[in-house]
Amino acid sequence: MTGKRLLDDCFLHDRDRLRHHEALEILRSRLSAVAKSETVPLEACLERVLAEDVMAPRNVPLADNSAVDGYAFRHADFDEAGGFFRLEQRIAAGHATDATLAPWGAARIFTGAVMPPGADTVAMQEDCEPHDQDGQKFVIVPQGLKKGANCRLAGEDVAEGTTILSAGQRLRPQDIAAIASTGQAEVSVYRKLNVALVSTGDELRRPGNLITVGDVYDSNHFLLKGLCDTLALEVTDLGILKDDPGLVEATLTKAAKDHDVILTTGGASRGEEDHMLTALDRLGTRHMWQLAIKPGRPMMFGTIGDCVFLGLPGNPVAAMVCFLLYARPVMSVLGGGAFLEPQAFKVPAAFEVAKKKPDRREFYRASLRQGADGTPAAHKFARDGSGLITGLREADGLVEIPEDVTAVKRGDLVTFLPFSGFGIR
Numbered sequence: 001m002t003g004k005r006l007l008d009d010c011f012l013h014d015r016d017r018l019r020h021h022e023a024l025e026i027l028r029s030r031l032s033a034v035a036k037s038e039t040v041p042l043e044a045c046l047e048r049v050l051a052e053d054v055m056a057p058r059n060v061p062l063a064d065n066s067a068v069d070g071y072a073f074r075h076a077d078f079d080e081a082g083g084f085f086r087l088e089q090r091i092a093a094g095h096a097t098d099a100t101l102a103p104w105g106a107a108r109i110f111t112g113a114v115m116p117p118g119a120d121t122v123a124m125q126e127d128c129e130p131h132d133q134d135g136q137k138f139v140i141v142p143q144g145l146k147k148g149a150n151c152r153l154a155g156e157d158v159a160e161g162t163t164i165l166s167a168g169q170r171l172r173p174q175d176i177a178a179i180a181s182t183g184q185a186e187v188s189v190y191r192k193l194n195v196a197l198v199s200t201g202d203e204l205r206r207p208g209n210l211i212t213v214g215d216v217y218d219s220n221h222f223l224l225k226g227l228c229d230t231l232a233l234e235v236t237d238l239g240i241l242k243d244d245p246g247l248v249e250a251t252l253t254k255a256a257k258d259h260d261v262i263l264t265t266g267g268a269s270r271g272e273e274d275h276m277l278t279a280l281d282r283l284g285t286r287h288m289w290q291l292a293i294k295p296g297r298p299m300m301f302g303t304i305g306d307c308v309f310l311g312l313p314g315n316p317v318a319a320m321v322c323f324l325l326y327a328r329p330v331m332s333v334l335g336g337g338a339f340l341e342p343q344a345f346k347v348p349a350a351f352e353v354a355k356k357k358p359d360r361r362e363f364y365r366a367s368l369r370q371g372a373d374g375t376p377a378a379h380k381f382a383r384d385g386s387g388l389i390t391g392l393r394e395a396d397g398l399v400e401i402p403e404d405v406t407a408v409k410r411g412d413l414v415t416f417l418p419f420s421g422f423g424i425r
């Protein structure tokens with residue numbers, strides 16, 4: 001991997017910085033899966049990435065069964081029986097019978113119970129009339145039911161031999177349920193990526209400790225840990241690094257040896273106390289730094305040996321935006337999954353931006369709210385500061401404004417990226 005366009009001047013004009021789509025292209029083209037596979041029980045595979053296709057070894061459901069509590073009968077008998085059937089069996093779920101239904105015979109049946117041989121239709125009990133005559137039980141079934149009504153066919157959910165999930169898919173609860181429904185108890189997934197999580201800055205303290213003026217609680221650690229958890233990563237907390245170039249280099253050197261990814265926050269720009277870039281340049285290869293975006297300009301991507309280095313800015317909003325846009329797809333690919341794209345759709349803006357700088361892409365914190373006519377619109381968080389966690393908390397997504405747009409008027413259609421599309425809320 002070699003740097004395509006390496007920028008190291010923080011006074012560059014946005015025009016000369018790497019654009020969002022170029023950054024994505026670099027990430028997309030220079031990464032592939034590093035993780036090997038392992039077999040895990042279904043209980044432990046949420047958000048894990050499948051390492052091989054999953055085939056159904058059997059039909060789901062295994063046999064034709066009733067969708068309701070009622071009476072099973074042979075549809076062809078209806079006219080001759082005049083809807084008057086002799087009750088001859090009782091079949092509960094889990095108690096299949098192999099006794100074939102006699103002509104004009106019906107079976108009392110319950111939801112999920114296997115259809116008796118010969119039956120093909122079920123009438124709901126609410127529509128039927130049980131009837132006793134000469135010590136014999138009968139049931140009157142209503143007219144008008146189609147053949148096959150209320151009967152679930154074997155294999156109608158999943159047919160034996162079909163591929164239900166493909167390698168590279170990230171397992172959601174409903175995917176795991178589908179695997180379980182076929183009887184498989186384990187699944188082959190890529191092993192979890194080992195991610196070293198590092199906060200950096202002399203001002204940082206962990207919550208629970210006393211602080212004085214000048215100190216800042218390390219909230220990004222918890223932000224990034226939570227975001228990593230949506231991808232089922234194995235996160236090692238390397239704590240807070242002081243702004244000491246020797247310490248930063250030593251820590252990164254060691255971490256690069258036994259982690260797939262180093263994810264840092266802070267020290268990404270070019271201040272005298274920002275050491276990440278220097279460390280990356282000394283220890284490995286820088287693939288990108290300085291993007292034409294806001295927030296998140298100092299975002300860094302590189303490699304140290306075989307380890308991928310993702311340097312997020314220290315400002316919390318920039319850290320979260322850069323994680324969602326860049327770190328998330330990178331870690332998904334390294335872990336055997338897809339390059340995760342945000343979900344995006346157009347909604348009218350319920351805000352105005354009188355003047356936006358050209359040549360850079362901006363991401364606003366916003367929430368989607370319904371107007372009086374029921375149409376949703378994007379409401380932008382009023383303050384733009386990249387240090388305001390409140391904006392992240394009040395938002396339920398981001399509004400993305402492209403480089404060439406220099407103003408937004410109320411009612412303009414803007415691109416909304418819901419947080420739910422990033423696996424968070």
Ligand SMILES: Nc1nc2c(c(=O)[nH]1)N[C@H]1C(S)=C(S)[C@@H](COP(=O)(O)OP(=O)(O)OC[C@H]3O[C@@H](n4cnc5c(N)ncnc54)[C@H](O)[C@@H]3O)O[C@H]1N2
Binds near residue numbers: 219
């Ligand atoms: N002269 C320039 N100054 C700045 C530039 C620039 O291009 N030239 N870029 C600005 C931008 S954009 C950003 S974003 C920030 C990010 O810089 P760093 O990544 O070097 O971050 P720090 O300086 O370490 O911290 C910025 C800010 O965030 C707070 N912070 C840092 N880590 C955490 C944490 N773990 N939890 C909570 N808060 C954290 C830190 O205290 C600072 O207030 O630089 C601009 N400056």
Ligand code: MOO
Binds near residue numbers: 295296297298317
């Ligand atoms: O990336 Mo920064 O100030 O744009 O937050």
